[in-house]
Amino acid sequence: MPTQSNNAPNTDTTANAQPQSHPYLGMWVTGDGRIRQELLPTGRYDEARGIRRSAYQGxxxxxxxxxxxxxxxxxxxxxxxxxxxxxxxxxMIFYREKS
Incomplete structure (x- = not known):
């Protein structure tokens, strides 16, 4: 996920997370299953890469x-x-994980 941009100031990301309510909550996965990104209702996400759990969070x-x-x-x-x-x-292209 490391893509640098200037869309927002670098601030304390934990304190600024806002609860989210939208139809995209849940797990998103690349076609090969290597990258998994969960969008949580707390306004936080957790991304796994390969066997590395929580490789990126924010x-x-x-x-x-x-x-x-x-x-x-x-x-x-x-x-x-x-x-x-x-x-x-x-x-990359992510697909909603079906249960």
Whole structure:
């Protein structure tokens, strides 16, 4: 996920996380299953890469079909929900995990 951008100031990401209510909550996974990103209702996300759990964590905000991320390490990124089951983020395509 480390994509640097200037969309937001580097602030205390834990304190600034806001509860989120949108249709995109839940687990998103790349087609090969290597990257898994969970959007939590607390306004936080947790991303696993390969066998590395919680490789990236931070806060996020969804506005319409756009998502902004502020990683706890200071990176920022964004993405777009193409439809209810597809997220384009960081040059990758994520799919909603079906239960």
């Amino acid at each position: 806060r996020y905000r969804v506005t319409g079909t756009h998502i902004n991320y502020w990683d706890d390490t200071g990176f920022t990124a964004d993405g777009t929900f193409v439809d209810s089951d597809t997220l384009h983020h960081g040059g």
